[in-house]
Amino acid sequence: KAFASCKERTETQQVAAQALSVLDESERQGQKDEPSKASRISELRAELDESLKEEMEHEKELRRAAAEKDGVAVEFDKDMMQEKYKYRKAREVFLNCKDLFLELTTWVVASEEMLNIMAATFYMYGLTKEEIYPKRKSMLKWDTLKAIMVDPKFLAVVKTKDVCEQRKDVKAEHKLVNIRELASPPDFTEEKAREISPAFEVLYTLIQAAMSYRQKDLATRKADWVRRKEKSEEAG
Secondary structure (H helix, E strand, C coil): CHHHHHHHHHHHHHHHHHHHHHHHHHHHHCCCCCCCHHHHHHHHHHHHHHHHHHHHHHHHHHHHHHHHHHCCCCCCCHHHHHHHHHHHHHHHHHHHCHHHHHHHHHCCCCCHHHHHHHHHHHHHCCCCHHHHCCCCCCCCCHHHHHHHHCCHHHHHHHHHCCCCCCCCCCCHHHCHHHHHHHHCCCCCCHHHHHHHCHHHHHHHHHHHHHHHHHHHHHHHHHHHHHHHHHHHHHHC
């Protein structure tokens, strides 16, 4: 009984420290002359806007050159390219701010929205339900998700995985419709994610960009398949 009481007091103190940390960050965001996590993220995004814009233009030029060499028309899916680079930007911000992301593991508690959005992100990058849920449990647990967060393998997968790769026999938790249900709580926005933590807003932006990119890729593949099918039927 005494041990349980001591543990409860310790956890209460940790929760209080977590709340103070969030408040301290909010105060720093209001002071222009003092760097904050939010301003660091904002500056990084601005830098990436320039570099990725240059990469996108370079990719366009390479495609034009290749098309001219082959004597074919240049085909650009502007929306697809924008989704691709939006995702790349979100991923680079996340990887460059992984130290801020890992700070979240010092938190003692997390809201249901945080748990669901993190689980959706883990599913997007290939983790299974068995890895995310505690054994013989049907509810997400913060300690289990924190263990995944600190595992270097997760960050490595984020860096290398193609979120649009074609797969067969996709597990239910890896289907986009189910990931979206977890990752998009009603009325939840980037601003609300930022209020929880600037680092969490980075994660939220990443999963939203990944879902949007995959959705566009799936729609493009389906449209291509329909066109090929129609041409085949016309040819007899």
